[in-house]
Structures are given as C-alpha cells and as structure tokens.
Amino acid sequence: MPFVLGLNHRSAPIELRERLAIASHELAGLLQRLREDSKSDELVCLSTCNRTEIYVEARNRVGSKDAITRALQHQAGAAALSEHLYYHESEEAVRHLFSVASGLDSMVQGEHEILAQVKQAYQAAQQGGFTGKLLNVLFQRSLYVGKRVRTETGLGEGASSVGSIAVGMAERIFGSLADRSVMILGAGEMAEVTARHLMAQKAKSLLVANRTFERACRLAEAFGGTAMHFEEGLRQMAEVDIVICSTAAPHTVITPAHVRGIMAERKGRSLFLIDIAMPRDVDPAVNNIENVYLYNIDDLQQIVNENQAKRAREAALAQKIVQDETREFTRWLRTHRAGLHQGLRHNPPSVPATE
Amino acid sequence: MLTKAVPSKWLYLHIPMLCLSYLMLLAAAAVGLLFIIQERRIKHHQSVAVTSRMPSLDMMEFFIYRMILWSFPLLTLGILLGTHWAYVTRGRFWEWDSTETFSLVTWAIYAIYLALRWGIGWRGRRSTYLALAGFGIILITLVALFFFSPIHTMGNMKL
Numbered sequence: 001m002p003f004v005l006g007l008n009h010r011s012a013p014i015e016l017r018e019r020l021a022i023a024s025h026e027l028a029g030l031l032q033r034l035r036e037d038s039k040s041d042e043l044v045c046l047s048t049c050n051r052t053e054i055y056v057e058a059r060n061r062v063g064s065k066d067a068i069t070r071a072l073q074h075q076a077g078a079a080a081l082s083e084h085l086y087y088h089e090s091e092e093a094v095r096h097l098f099s100v101a102s103g104l105d106s107m108v109q110g111e112h113e114i115l116a117q118v119k120q121a122y123q124a125a126q127q128g129g130f131t132g133k134l135l136n137v138l139f140q141r142s143l144y145v146g147k148r149v150r151t152e153t154g155l156g157e158g159a160s161s162v163g164s165i166a167v168g169m170a171e172r173i174f175g176s177l178a179d180r181s182v183m184i185l186g187a188g189e190m191a192e193v194t195a196r197h198l199m200a201q202k203a204k205s206l207l208v209a210n211r212t213f214e215r216a217c218r219l220a221e222a223f224g225g226t227a228m229h230f231e232e233g234l235r236q237m238a239e240v241d242i243v244i245c246s247t248a249a250p251h252t253v254i255t256p257a258h259v260r261g262i263m264a265e266r267k268g269r270s271l272f273l274i275d276i277a278m279p280r281d282v283d284p285a286v287n288n289i290e291n292v293y294l295y296n297i298d299d300l301q302q303i304v305n306e307n308q309a310k311r312a313r314e315a316a317l318a319q320k321i322v323q324d325e326t327r328e329f330t331r332w333l334r335t336h337r338a339g340l341h342q343g344l345r346h347n348p349p350s351v352p353a354t355e
Numbered sequence: 356m357l358t359k360a361v362p363s364k365w366l367y368l369h370i371p372m373l374c375l376s377y378l379m380l381l382a383a384a385a386v387g388l389l390f391i392i393q394e395r396r397i398k399h400h401q402s403v404a405v406t407s408r409m410p411s412l413d414m415m416e417f418f419i420y421r422m423i424l425w426s427f428p429l430l431t432l433g434i435l436l437g438t439h440w441a442y443v444t445r446g447r448f449w450e451w452d453s454t455e456t457f458s459l460v461t462w463a464i465y466a467i468y469l470a471l472r473w474g475i476g477w478r479g480r481r482s483t484y485l486a487l488a489g490f491g492i493i494l495i496t497l498v499a500l501f502f503f504s505p506i507h508t509m510g511n512m513k514l
Contacts, residue, residue: 158402169404172411
C-alpha cells in the first residue's frame with residue numbers, strides 16, 4: 001500500500017514551500033538519496049510552486065516515512081516542518097493523488113497545469129527507475145482520472161468576480177477587446193477595479209471623466225489613459241464601446257434620450273454600459289434601446305452567484321469521480337497486492353486502463 | 356410546358372447561381388438564429404451568455420452581413436438570367452408566377468437589409484430578424500418552385 005508525505009499551499013506558508021521546492025535537475029539526486037536512506041521500493045516526487053509531495057511504496061512503511069521526514073527536515077533547514085507536513089496512506093493516499101491530478105486540490109480549483117506537472121513528476125521518476133508496478137499503475141491511473149474530471153465536469157469554469165464577469169460579457173459582445181475603447185465616468189473605487197480587468201485584456205484606450213479633474217488625472221495616469229472633465233466625457237460617449245459608470249451623483253446622469261442620441265452617432269455599433277454606481281447612474285430603461293447592453297452591479301453580482309453555485313456543483317461532481325476511481329483502484333490493489341510483493345508476473349484482467 | 360427552346364447553355368447558370376446564393380443565405384440565417392438567442396441572453400443578463408462558447412455578437416453580425424453581401428450579386432444575376440431565359444423561351448421577361456413573385460420579395464428584403472446597413476448602420480436584433488424573414492421567403496419560394504409554379508416545373512424538368 002502506498003503512502004504520501006508532503007505539504008501544500010494550505011498546510012504550509014510560502015517560505016517553507018520555497019525551501020522544499022525541488023528543481024527538475026535535482027530530482028533524480030533527491031530520489032536516489034531518499035531511496036538509499038529510506039529503503040523504499042518505489043518513489044515519485046511531485047514538486048510545484050504550491051506543493052512538494054513524495055509518493056512512496058515501501059515494505060517497511062514506518063521506517064521509510066521517518067527517513068523521508070528526516071530528509072525533508074534537512075532540506076527545510078531550521079524551520080519547523082512537522083506541523084506543516086501531511087501524511088496519507090493506502091486509500092487516502094490514492095484519493096489524495098487523484099484529487100491533486102484532477103485539480104481539486106489546487107489553489108485555483110480546476111486549473112489544468114497540475115495534470116501536466118503530475119505527468120512530468122511521474123515520468124522523471126519512472127525514467128530514473130524509481131517506480132515499480134504499484135506507482136506505475138497508480139500514476140497512470142491518476143492521469144486518467146485527471147483527464148476524466150477535465151472532460152466530464154466543468155470544474156473551475158465560470159468567472160467568479162464582478163470584474164471578470166464584466167470582461168466576459170464585453171468579450172461576448174465585442175469579441176477581442178484589442179480595438180475597443182473604454183471610458184470611466186466618475187472615478188469611484190469599483191470603477192478602478194473593473195477598469196483594471198478590462199485593461200488587462202488590452203483594450204485599445206481608456207478615457208477617464210470625473211467631476212474632480214485631479215482624480216481623473218490620477219486614474220488615467222495609472223492606466224495610461226486620457227483624463228477629461230465630466231461634461232466632456234458625456235459628450236464623447238459615442239466614441240467609446242464600453243462605459244463604466246461610477247459617479248457619486250444622487251440621481252441618474254444617463255437618460256434614454258442621451259443614449260439614443262449616442263447610438264444614432266454610433267451607427268448601430270453596440271454599446272456596453274456597466275453601472276456600478278450606488279445609487280445608479282443609468283436609467284434602467286436604457287437597456288431597452290437596441291444594441292445597448294446595460295448591466296448594473298446587481299446584474300453582475302447575480303451572475304457571480306450563479307457561477308459560484310455552478311462551481312460548487314461541478315466540484316461535487318469531480319469529487320464523486322475521484323471517490324469512485326479511488327474505490328475501484330483500491331479494490332484492484334487489494335486483489336493483487338500479494339502478486340505485487342511476490343513480484344509475480346501476471347496480467348490482471350481488471351487492471352484499470354490508462355486511457 | 357415550353358421547355359424545348361434553350362438557346363444558350365450559360366443560361367443554365369440561372370440555377371447554380373441561385374443555389375449558391377441560397378446556400379449562403381442559409382448560413383446567414385443559421386448564424387442569425389444563434390445571434391438572436393445569444394443577444395437575448397446578454398440583454399437579459401443571463402449567466403449562460405458568459406459560460407456558453409458562442410462567438411461574440413459582433414462576429415456573428417459581421418458574418419451574417421458578409422454572407423448577405425456576397426450572395427446579393429449572385430441573387431440579382433440569377434434572377435436576371437431567369438428573366439432572360441423566360442424571354443428566350445416564352446417571349447416574356449416576367450410573368451408573375453409564384454416563384455418569380457417570391458424571388459422578387461426575397462431580393463427586395465435583402466436589398467432593404469443592405470441599404471439600411473450601408474445608409475444608417477442598421478444592425479442588431481431587428482436587422483437579423485429581417486435576414487431571417489428573407490430566408491423564410493426563400494423557403495416559400497422553394498416550396499412554390501417544386502409544387503405550384505407552372506413555369507418552374509422542377510418535377511419533370513429534363514436537363
């Protein structure tokens with residue numbers, strides 16, 4: 001039965017993870033030392049920026065665990081390590097690896113990078129001759145589970161902040177934002193956050209219009225945009241594609257009549273209005289104008305909530321896959337454990353396929 | 356039926372030209388349906404608008420426009436060839452049979468679409484509805500062509 005010893009972004013602070021991060025060229029040396037010290041039969045070391053984990057198959061599990069802990073402590077130097085280490089064995093170790101490979105254990109749940117990292121870690125160990133029957137099957141199986149979760153669930157899909165939803169909608173309307181210009185009308189704090197998201201997509205230009213011109217200048221400078229007076233901004237709205245409204249005005253500043261005038265000038269090109277002011281800046285009736293898409297903070301928050309619910313559902317689905325695969329793998333393992341340790345040649349019919 | 360006199364083979368281009376233009380207009384209509392669906396989702400603040408992998412509204416709109424733009428000369432030329440064919444075989448350019456009438460309506464709808472788009476930049480949901488209506492008329496034209504038109508007797512046509 002395999003076990004895993006390691007630490008990750010939840011169990012250990014970054015200073016400690018840095019010390020235990022193992023570069024790919026050091027990997028073979030480390031595995032070699034670990035094998036000699038711990039008398040383990042099979043070893044794989046998975047080291048990414050968020051985790052360092054050693055997967056082990058050993059006849060003397062306790063001795064092997066102690067030896068590896070000592071080796072890791074050596075690597076960590078004076079820092080306290082033991083409280084940050086986790087240890088799983090048998091079925092729990094299998095489940096852990098499957099969770100890691102499917103991205104359930106990642107800092108950003110559902111990210112795809114980890115599957116490739118698991119693959120590299122396995123290949124490095126396998127090429128060095130550090131793996132045997134058990135870890136070979138286990139790691140190949142984990143790659144399969146990771147792929148299964150990726151194709152069968154929407155784990156990690158769906159943006160989860162108001163800013164990223166705003167960007168997503170903008171892209172659904174305009175496609176690439178590279179030749180689109182953005183205007184911030186009233187430079188509130190939320191406007192800055194949303195603008196940062198949009199400018200991260202390399203929007204062409206940014207205009208900042210504010211009643212206090214100094215504040216407009218500051219914000220424009222931060223994003224490499226152009227500052228202007230508030231009234232000037234209202235006049236220039238026809239020139240931009242996305243307007244983020246965030247004024248402190250106590251009443252609506254953008255009326256349907258104003259937007260109709262703008263749309264006539266724009267010759268039907270779509271206009272995306274993001275109203276994150278409280279109270280609202282844009283008359284809700286503006287959304288009824290053709291080719292105008294108005295989102296207020298509640299509309300965006302609503303989508304964020306729906307996405308979060310969806311994420312939770314997909315995570316549950318992924319966990320179920322991991323659970324099922326873990327059970328199936330351990331069942332297979334129990335049936336063939338004797339064979340593994342005796343080193344018998346056999347070709348069990350129920351070996352989990354890798355593809 | 357008066358099908359004996361077919362003087363010039365290039366008159367046959369009447370048929371493939373219209374077929375090709377109808378195919379492009381079919382593509383425009385299919386994307387038009389997607390556009391209507393996605394535009395509705397975005398307008399109504401539905402989260403599925405973001406999670407779905409549909410192309411952007413702008414891209415779909417431009418595709419529809421381009422399809423109509425390219426098919427329009429073919430449509431025009433195809434109909435003109437038809438009138439010439441009619442003149443050669445029956446001595447009259449236009450007889451207002453059902454296929455001819457609906458073709459003219461189709462042509463008028465897409466002409467209006469293009470004129471408004473060029474003139475006032477008319478685009479979006481309503482212009483897409485117009486493009487869909489145009490294709491609806493094409494479908495009626497084809498029904499008329501196969502079942503009701505005395506001149507366009509596809510059923511017993513011998514090429």
